[in-house]
Amino acid sequence: MNLTVRHPLAVVLAAVFIAACATPYHPLPLPDFDAQPIDPGRYEKKVGQLVFVLDASSSMADAHRGYQKLDIARGVINNFNDTMPDLDMDVTLRSFGHADSVSSASSTTMLPTQAYSRDALTSAVARVKEAGGISPLARALADAAADLKGADAPIAMVIVSDGRNMASGALTAAGALRAEHGERLCIYALQVGDAADGTELLSQIAAVSGCGEAVNADGLGSGQAMQVFVQKVLLTAKNDSDGDGVTDDNDRCPGTPRNIQVDMHGCPLDSDKDGVSDYKDACPDTPEGTTVDAKGCPVVTTSAEVTAAGTYLYKDIQFENNKAELRESSFPSLNEVAAALNDQPGLKVEIHGHTDGSGARAYNQDLSQRRAESVKAYLESNGIDASRMTAIGFGPDRPIDSNATKEGRARNRRVEFKPVRQ
Structure with missing residues (x-):
């Protein structure tokens, strides 16, 4: 058990006279010392x-x-x-x-x-x-x-x-x-x-x-x-071949990459207990019991792109121009999402709406929020409880491509799903 020791040192009260007429020197007491115990x-x-x-x-x-x-x-x-x-x-x-x-x-x-x-x-x-x-x-x-x-x-x-x-x-x-x-x-x-x-x-x-x-x-x-x-x-x-702070004789996970946080057994942490170590996990907050892929992200659908932020991006979820009305081409992907949520009742999601950088920011912020709400309403109509979904509009603030090109703007107009804990 590690203990912090505070050792107040004694104050020396004796005064040293350099000469009979000298002013006596009164030394200061040393400051307290906070020892750092060694394991x-x-x-x-x-x-x-x-x-x-x-x-x-x-x-x-x-x-x-x-x-x-x-x-x-x-x-x-x-x-x-x-x-x-x-x-x-x-x-x-x-x-x-x-x-x-x-x-x-x-x-x-x-x-x-x-x-x-x-x-x-x-x-x-x-x-x-x-x-x-x-x-x-x-x-x-x-x-x-x-x-x-x-x-x-x-x-x-x-x-x-x-x-x-x-x-x-x-x-x-x-x-x-x-x-x-x-x-x-x-x-x-x-x-x-x-x-x-x-x-x-x-x-x-x-x-x-x-x-x-x-x-x-x-x-x-x-x-x-x-x-x-x-x-x-x-x-x-003591011998610690992988340098994780756990000696080889107690290390159940030898060969851990350098500078990876490990538990007392020398194994990389897996905070959400999904079987994928934190340092590999693109979705570190996956609800317990959720089926995940090799990146540690919930398997929502197979047609989505998993982003570096751990969200699911659907290219074919589209809306009418400057409106929050879903196009029919969006329904197959949304039906997949609904089916995945029905199969995993412990899974909740944030629905993120994004726009490109064209036009006024306030307008785009409102449009992205309304589009996220439209997706939420569609999923709710397909049997997903509203309490399991949160709609968030980010407007143009989180682009994934350049707004200087037509193609880049098209990629920035998107909807993403982020799995979250219950």
């Missing part, structure tokens, strides 16, 4: 261990777009946590820097490696409540190597940092991790802020693993963007 049935995990490395050094107390950078960093991890499905994997959270009120160590395990628990990770992030101290990313990565000692499953490491004021050796420490774990390790570096030196360092660290990437946290603010990122880090799509 685990469509994916399988590609990692067995997830490691977060969180920067809580003094530069993370600075503001970025009105928010404290540490708040942003913690929010990113919480949003990741709220988006990912429950997976059978280990998770670790290590932080570095921080104020003495959090830890006196420059690199600290806030969540020791353990089976993934959404609540446990949330609690661990909450413990990193204040930024301070130096930025020993190299030390944090070296300690992470100890956390991962003996790990034999694929590893995703997510570093959340501004990349600022880092002591030398961070890139070397990342290289040592890659050398130890090889292609099993992918490093993702999420930059909080936009400092150029931070962008460069974090991009280099992510590039070390070859399979990770550097991303700016500003781009992960929406639920959809975070969903895509979580999928990239943790998951791989």
